[in-house]
Amino acid sequence: MTFPQDTEYATWYEREWVVGVSVRHALLALLSEGPKYGLQLRQEFEARTGEVWPLNIGQVYTTLQRLERDGLVESDDTEMDGPQKGFRITSAGRAELDEWLRTPPEDTVPPRDELVIKVLVALGLPGVDVPELLQVHRHRLVELMQRYTRLKEDALEDVGVALVVDAEIFRLDAMIRWLDSADARVRRLPAATAVNAASVASGPRRRLGARR
Amino acid sequence: MTAALELRRVSKDFGSGPTEVHALREVDLRVEAGELVAVMGPSGSGKSTLLTIAGTLEEPTSGDVVLGGREVSRMSRNDRAGLRRHSVGYVFQDFNLLAGLTAVENVALPLELDGMGARAAARSGQEALGRMGLAEQADRYPDELSGGERQRVAIARAVVGERRVVLADEPTGALDSVNGEAVMRLLRAACKRGVAGVVVTHDAQLASWADRVVFLRDGRVVDQTGPPPGVESLLAPGPSS
Numbered sequence: 001m002t003f004p005q006d007t008e009y010a011t012w013y014e015r016e017w018v019v020g021v022s023v024r025h026a027l028l029a030l031l032s033e034g035p036k037y038g039l040q041l042r043q044e045f046e047a048r049t050g051e052v053w054p055l056n057i058g059q060v061y062t063t064l065q066r067l068e069r070d071g072l073v074e075s076d077d078t079e080m081d082g083p084q085k086g087f088r089i090t091s092a093g094r095a096e097l098d099e100w101l102r103t104p105p106e107d108t109v110p111p112r113d114e115l116v117i118k119v120l121v122a123l124g125l126p127g128v129d130v131p132e133l134l135q136v137h138r139h140r141l142v143e144l145m146q147r148y149t150r151l152k153e154d155a156l157e158d159v160g161v162a163l164v165v166d167a168e169i170f171r172l173d174a175m176i177r178w179l180d181s182a183d184a185r186v187r188r189l190p191a192a193t194a195v196n197a198a199s200v201a202s203g204p205r206r207r208l209g210a211r212r
Numbered sequence: 213m214t215a216a217l218e219l220r221r222v223s224k225d226f227g228s229g230p231t232e233v234h235a236l237r238e239v240d241l242r243v244e245a246g247e248l249v250a251v252m253g254p255s256g257s258g259k260s261t262l263l264t265i266a267g268t269l270e271e272p273t274s275g276d277v278v279l280g281g282r283e284v285s286r287m288s289r290n291d292r293a294g295l296r297r298h299s300v301g302y303v304f305q306d307f308n309l310l311a312g313l314t315a316v317e318n319v320a321l322p323l324e325l326d327g328m329g330a331r332a333a334a335r336s337g338q339e340a341l342g343r344m345g346l347a348e349q350a351d352r353y354p355d356e357l358s359g360g361e362r363q364r365v366a367i368a369r370a371v372v373g374e375r376r377v378v379l380a381d382e383p384t385g386a387l388d389s390v391n392g393e394a395v396m397r398l399l400r401a402a403c404k405r406g407v408a409g410v411v412v413t414h415d416a417q418l419a420s421w422a423d424r425v426v427f428l429r430d431g432r433v434v435d436q437t438g439p440p441p442g443v444e445s446l447l448a449p450g451p452s453s
Contacts, residue, residue, distance in 0.1 A: 135427065135429075135434060139435055139437060141416070142252070142419060142437055143425075143438075145416055145417070146422070146425065146437065148420070152393075153397065153400070156397075169417060173416055180254060180414070183254070184254065
């Protein structure tokens with residue numbers, strides 16, 4: 001899935017969830033309810049994530065093949081791959097699913113770091129109107145949040161969609177609140193000389209660098 | 213088309229000389245019937261002043277407020293008070309319900325103040341509470357209601373009768389996010405029935421319920437979002453592999 005106009009704010013879901021490891025576990029979860037066909041798995045996955053994360057059928061089959069190779073699912077004894085081939089979860093698959101549910105999510109570097117870096121760089125550059133730059137990002141994020149809120153509004157009865165959309169909205173909210181606090185801090189700076197601003201910018205960057 | 217609410221180059225100054233504060237500077241804002249607009253800005257950006265001026269509770273230093281096509285500055289005090297009573301509803305962060313009145317009495321109060329008979333006012337009040345999902349709670353007093361229920365009563369009071377404009381100041385302030393969401397759903401539903409709504413807030417989640425978000429900084433409108441495109445734009449399929 002892509003956000004055509006919002007690649008800067010692309011979510012960890014896109015990188016980690018949909019194209020990555022967790023499609024495995026989503027499929028295991030669906031199979032834990034009973035045997036299913038590949039096409040059915042794709043439809044159910046999309047329905048339960050509010051169609052926010054479309055999967056292509058190739059992704060589903062590739063993942064199923066890996067699960068089968070690892071002994072986590074079994075398929076019908078047909079040589080044919082295709083929409084009519086059924087899959088079942090194995091006991092090893094159930095154990096893997098249970099283990100995954102209880103494992104804390106990976107502490108990946110959040111995407112807002114890119115925004116932080118941009119604002120830090122802007123602080124050190126002469127002639128950049130930082131509050132205006134912050135507003136450019138705030139505008140885009142609020143607009144994106146409006147679209148998610150509309151999605152939630154339209155899906156009143158669907159808890160799955162509400163949960164998925166809430167996660168996105170809270171993530172965007174955190175970024176907007178950071179922009180707001182950055183705005184307040186920047187406005188509180190004494191009529192900043194470029195040198196002052198540059199030292200503000202380089203200090204935190206050094207520390208960030210050292211931590212990694 | 214006449215906007216339900218219009219601010220034309222509205223400025224508001226407090227104090228004078230070295231202590232003069234420009235709370236609003238030449239603010240233009242137009243809200244159509246059926247539209248919910250959020251005004252977003254930090255503390256001190258002028259958003260509460262904007263709301264009190266839009267609601268004719270305060271006069272601008274310069275510029276005009278136009279409600280339903282009528283310039284407020286040209287109206288007499290009495291006409292202005294009448295317009296305020298029957299056309300404008302307010303929702304505040306702390307609900308402002310009268311403790312000695314039941315839910316339905318609170319909701320019916322503005323209608324009675326506006327001269328409607330008690331029985332007809334109570335009927336309209338009951339109807340408005342029903343739309344907020346509070347038909348059963350009509351005879352309870354505010355201290356017998358939860359925070360979320362109290363705020364829904366406040367919204368019912370703001371939209372009861374023939375109100376054309378609803379003004380809300382941080383209306384979900386004290387509520388948790390699920391109750392806050394319920395309040396915003398109801399405000400949006402009221403707007404869809406033809407009311408023009410303005411919500412002022414510093415909270416992006418609350419603002420995101422609006423059709424349009426106006427950003428206020430230091431008393432000026434610095435930017436605004438358009439109406440959001442359809443949700444389809446979030447559902448673009450990924451690159452096929």
